Each structure stands twice: as C-alpha cells, then as structure tokens.
Amino acid sequence: MNRVKRTLAPYLLVLPGGLWLLVFFVVPMVTMLSLSLQEGDIVNGYVFTGHWQTYVEAISDYQTQMIRSLVYGAITSLVLIVLAFPVAYWIAFYGGRKKTTYLFLILLPFFVSFVLRTISWRMLLTDDGVLLHPLKEAGLLPSGFQLLGTPTAVIAGLVYNFLPFMVLPIYVALERIDPRVVEAARDLYASPATAFRKVIFPLALPGVFAGVLMTFVPASSDYVNSELLGGTSTTMIGQVIQSKFLHTSDYPTASALAFALMAVLLIGVFSYARALGTEDVMKVAAR
C-alpha cells in the first residue's frame, strides 16, 4: 500500500500544475495552430482547410516588422548587458548586508503596472517634457529634436522595462563566485582588470546567458513599448499580431505570424545556446 503511494506521489504532485498547463497552455496553442491553417472571414466563420500559404503571405508581407523586432530585441539585450553588469557587480561585491534591499529597489518598478510605467515614459520623452524641455532651453538640443516616435525611444523603453531580468541572473552568477578565487588571481600576478577579464567575467557568463534569454525573447515580441513610445516607422511584429487579432479580425494571419515568431525565436535561442556552448557554461554555473 505504502509502496503504491510512494510510486504515485510524484505524479500526484505534478497533476495540478500539469492540468493547468494542459488547459491554459497546450489547448490554446493547438487552437492557434489550427486557426493559422483555417480560411474564411469573421462574418461567415473560419473553416480548417490546411491552407499553409497564409504563412508564406504573412511572412513576406511583414518580414520588415519581423526583422525589426529581432534587431530591437538584440540591441535591447546588448544595452542591458552593459547597463546591468556594473549594477549586479556592485551589489554582489559591495552590497554588504544591504544586498537584499538593493535587489528589492531594482525590482521596485515591477510593483507598478507595465503599461502605466510605459505611459509615464511617454510623458517623460515628449517633445516639451521634463527631459527634453530644459535641454532645449539651455540650447543643448535643437528645438526640433524629438525622441518620441523614434527607435531610440522604443529601445530605451524596452531596456527600462526588462532591466531587472538582466540584473538578477548576472547578480546570482557573480554572487556565487568565491572571493578567494578572485584573490588567487590577484596573488598570481593578475591586475584588477586582468582578474576581471580572466576570472570574474568568465564565471559570470552563465548569468549573462540567462539574462539574454530572459530579455531577448520578451523584448522581441513586445508590443506595448512600440505602441506607446514609437511611431509608424518602429512598428514591431507584436503590434501587427495584436492589430490582426483585435482590429481586422484576420485570425489566420495573426496566428501564422505568432507561430512564425515563435519558431524564429526558438531557432535563434537554440543556435545561441549552441554557439556559446551552454552545456559547458551551465555545468560550470551549476558547481
């Protein structure tokens, strides 16, 4: 009796979460996949015909937005590495007993809704807002200078919104480094810069890797930042999908684009993992 219980226990523990995922993740995915292969319109309804040409049309029509999204996502991740590394480094090595407080401060903006935060950025970046107005008054910027509606504004918004997702994994990787290992490098004639390059950075790489995964994927498929901070020339694929679903009710094209994006991101992530040799990186990290 006990034996049976023990064998069943792991499955019973998985059951609630598994059911949840089945209903709310697998079922919608399958529905979406089927939707992308249907034909028809919103008035007469959609019928499954296996019409895969929708994919070809959707991708050729919206490849600009698709590529733009990936480029924005990549730039966002790169800028985030540069911004987040020093922050994570400082908290990990100089945070002392206040480490948790600093991490909490990094997470603090999360307590305000994503959309609300981005709307406040809109006010910040507006032509005569608190940021640009004084600079223009002081003659540091030409009076016609604009931020809102430019790629810079969209990427800046993405960077802002995803900063904690880069800080946290890098922090975790740095925090795990035994300070004696850094001392050993210094003892073996490494200058502080060399110790960073040869020991600290390589040991932090798994964190950087995780940070890129956690920021590149959501940044590439984001539609809020471009919607609120961008213009017609910054349209991202997420916006296209959203408008196909909600405004033109072109469900097959929207689903096809969503699946295409997912495929591109999966391929991108896997080749990235391959190229960096994550298995080794992760093995080191696990130690």
Next chain:
Amino acid sequence: MTTSPPHHAASVRPGTGQHAGHPAIEFVGVRKDYLSHGEAVPAVKSLDLAIGQGEFFSLLGPSGCGKTTTMRMIAGFEEPTAGKVFLDGKDVTDVGPNKRDVNMVFQSYALFPHLNVLQNVSFGLERKKLAKSEIKRRVGEMLEIVSLTGMEKRQPKEMSGGQQQRVALARALVNHPRALLLDEPLGALDLKLRQQMQVELKRIQREVGITFVYVTHDQGEALTMSDRIAVMNSGLIEQLGSPRNIYERPASRFVAGFIGTSNLIDGQVSHVDGGVAVLDVAPGERVLVPVTGQVQPGRALEVSVRPEKIDLHRTMPHDSAASIVSGVVTEVVYHGTSTNYTVATSAGSDFVVFDQNAHDAEDVASRGERVFLTWAPQHSYPIGV
C-alpha cells in the same frame, strides 16, 4: 619609495639581484584594525617579526588570533593600519598582491573552476608573460613534483580533495616565489591524507628551498613541520621559538594550554635550595622547580608539567629528589600506545598522566585508587619567570 628596515644594513649581493642577509619577510611595528559598526577592532595589535630565508615558519593559534590577517598582510590582501612589511628587505607595505613575489595556497584551494589543471597551474606564468615553451616545461616539471602528470585536462571539480590540494600547491610553487604562504592547507583533508601531505610538504620545501609560512590552528601539525613557530593569541605573539622550545618551555599559561596538554600547579615557594625552588603542596608532598636568579621564599609560582613526564605509583616512593603529588584516579582511558589517567590531586587541579604501554600489559591503577605522581625537577617548568 623603498626603505630598508632600520636594523638591517642594506647589502645587495652583486649579480643576484637579491638582498643577501635580509630576512625573507619582516614586520616592523605592524598593527591592523578592522572597522566593525564604525568601530576599529584590532586583529593584529603589535607585530615585530622576521622570518628567515628558507625557513619553515608556522603561525599557530586559535581562530581570531590574528594569524590569517598576518598572512594576508604578507600576500598583500590586507594593508596594515600602522607599521611596515618588508619582503627581502624591500618595503612592500603599499605594493599590490600582483606585484609581490609571494604566492599563496588557500584554505579552500580557490582553484579557478572554469579552468582545467593545466590552465590553473599556468595562470601565474602566463601573467608574467613567459614564453609558451618555457611555461609548458615548468608546468610539466611542477606537475611531476606533485604527482599529477596525466591529469592536465581535468577540471578541478572532477578531482579529490587531495588532488585539488596538489593543484593549488603546484599553481603557487610553479612561479618560484620568494615565499610560499599556506593558509590551513590541510584542514579539509582526512587524517590519513593530512599526515601524508605533511610529510610531502616538508619534502617539497626541502627540495625547492624556499620560505614556507604556514598558518594553522593544529598544534600537532605545527610541531612536526616547523623550524620555528609563532604562537598567536588575540592579536599578539605569545611565544616565538622552535617546536621543542615552545613545547618544553611554554612562556605563558595560554601557550602551555594550547600546545599539547599541560598540568598546571599554582603554589608558593617555601625555600630555594641550590637553584631548585620547593613548593609545599600538602604534608609529605612537594613540587620541585629549577629556577634561575633571585626567587624569594613566599613568592607565587605557576608551574607546568607535561603528562608524559609523570610516573604513576601505587605506593609512596622514597625519592627525595623528585616532585611528589598524591591523588585519586578518576578516569582511565586506554589509547593503545599509552594509557591516560586523570587524577584529582591535592595540588588543586586535575592532573593528566600519559603512561606508555611499554612493559605493562595491565593498567597500573584503576578508577578510585589512591596514587602517587612523581617527576624529575627539570620537568617542572615555571611559567613567565
């Protein structure tokens, strides 16, 4: 700026570039405070110490005594609050660890987890920008000395504690430092391996002939390996000397208690006879202590006796030339090579007696029995006289 320690005339041997006649390491008036809650807490209170060239020198003491801080000041990880540190007669007080010609073996080895054995051991030589062929030769040689040939491609985590220890040793020694600093390097190993490594370390030190500074809280380890030992306690050196000197002639109650086991007797001098002070303990019992100089009757003395120097008798011996104390056996513990007795004595404290099991197959005395303890006068050592 380079200054020489005040009491050593700088004499540079021509051609060698080394400062002949200088101690390998020297501390002059060093103090080190740590800030804790905005308050300066002394880790090392006052340190004047010279460690000789090629010496196996141990810093011994309980945790928090300042021994690790002292070593970290040699390596350059800590800067003294006051005073100066010299390496080979050169003032290095403000010199960074990467510019000091000493290397360290860390307590937890601190191997680079992302590098294999070969890369770990080559790290220092690569920083020194040696030719690739030279690095390869020296690393190969070093791995042979520590018996790790064939393990070049292993990752540290794929190795046992003893092997990691050898990698750490090789990584430091391959640079031919002026001094090797070892921070409790054997602490994480099991007893058998530790004893093996003690012998090994001593052999390697003889072979390479460089100064070893060894930090440990293990008195046995310090006694067996060192040329000299500095016993530290709460930021000060309590005693500095050879292992024999420290064991046989402890300078303070702390040293007597920390190094091995000591039986301590407090008593008053009743009279002095031919350089031997006599302490009356109880009727018919006495403790004889050799003393030098003026010791007046009535003076309080603290005397230390090592447990292995004491003989145990069941009847009162008639030996007027020995110390005699009586007591009751409270504990008998058989240890194989010896039997250890705890005896509650009339002299006050409990005595510990190690009786070699050389001849007797049976215990000399059993629990609850009245016994007499005797030892020769030269085995009484007055503390702090």
